[in-house]
Amino acid sequence: MVTVSAIAVPTPARRPTTAEPAERFIVRRVLARVAPDPFFLGHDLVAFQRRHALDDAALAAYLACPLEQLSHLALYRRPEPGTRCFTADVDRVAARTGAESGRLAALLRG
Numbered sequence: 407m408v409t410v411s412a413i414a415v416p417t418p419a420r421r422p423t424t425a426e427p428a429e430r431f432i433v434r435r436v437l438a439r440v441a442p443d444p445f446f447l448g449h450d451l452v453a454f455q456r457r458h459a460l461d462d463a464a465l466a467a468y469l470a471c472p473l474e475q476l477s478h479l480a481l482y483r484r485p486e487p488g489t490r491c492f493t494a495d496v497d498r499v500a501a502r503t504g505a506e507s508g509r510l511a512a513l514l515r516g
Contacts, residue, residue, distance in 0.1 A: 421454040429474040433462050436477040447499070447514075448480030454513050469513070478504045487515045 440448035455465050466473040482503075485495035496514065500507035
């Protein structure tokens, strides 16, 4: 486990196990990689997961997006709440990843 900026990020295995689908492995790797950097939306996704004790599948279900889209979602630049383009940015990201824009906005607003 790696601790960066008071966020403990699990260090995933280097390879997927035979019991783990490749999509889940990729999601875990991407989230672990971008979690320390608040520039990426993945930073907020991991913080939300920790706050609510959610695994990747539960987070995807909450956002109403396919599990394999979490890695894409995590790599987007984080829309800044309070800016005039926040809603448009969230709607664009949600449309491209299949996430529910209202829930994504609520997650980002914390």
